[in-house]
Amino acid sequence: MFSASKLSEDQKSSLKQWAAEGASIADLQKRMKDDLGISITYMDARFLVLDLGIEIAEAPKEEKKPVEEAIAAAPVPTGAVTVEIDNIALPGAMISGKVTFSDGETGIWMLDQYGRPGLDTDTPGYRPTQEDVMEFQKQLSELVRKNGY
Template identity: 45%
Template structure:
């Protein structure tokens, strides 16, 4: 059974938001929830909780590296700013939602499994292992979906799992 965010007080939610703002990642938040509030959640439940609360995780190392790169070259376009070069190399937008299916019989060694297809047409098998960790085996070796597609996948997976 999944953890219900409604069990949290406003102070607990504020603490989680603060942890995320300070750069804590999912595993850190999972550990702190258990240590400070005695909520023992799986990694997947922690991820869904973060999504339910609308909290964005920060990677302070990447932010610092990006800031350092920006300071070194003032001609670098600002984040989100497109240049003419970007327009030439950007693929045409692929349409469609993230599609998630659940296997009737889970693959051996996992609790539940299924398939995912991302808007760019790439896909693969997904699974939740016996430790509650979510994983994806892409059809194309080395394929990594965008962060936005992963978030959409996790929301769609949660929706599909609630219907099962």
């Protein structure tokens, strides 16, 4: 588990600045790896945000017109489903990682020692489309098989 005490004051201020600029937890995790050379799990990034008292700003919601609401309500895939494995599994997990669904929604997934899946998306209550679920399961099976689990 990563500790905030391992960061310098400059690194902490960089994290706070990135969050103030609108970075999500996943963005902070990626920038830590890319800019600071520190690779941590998504869960550690969540704890780090809490430990440092970093406020993650939500993008302001614009007032939608009725036609825009109907379009927004229809799930329109904008990309592919991507599934990644963490180098170190989350506590209590045999294997864990990150997923990005076709509509851009992200989350963390895990399989426990009994093979039971778990999914925690960044948006509470989010439900991926059936097509995305099928693609996620396919990619997850391939990753599990490929990595010998």
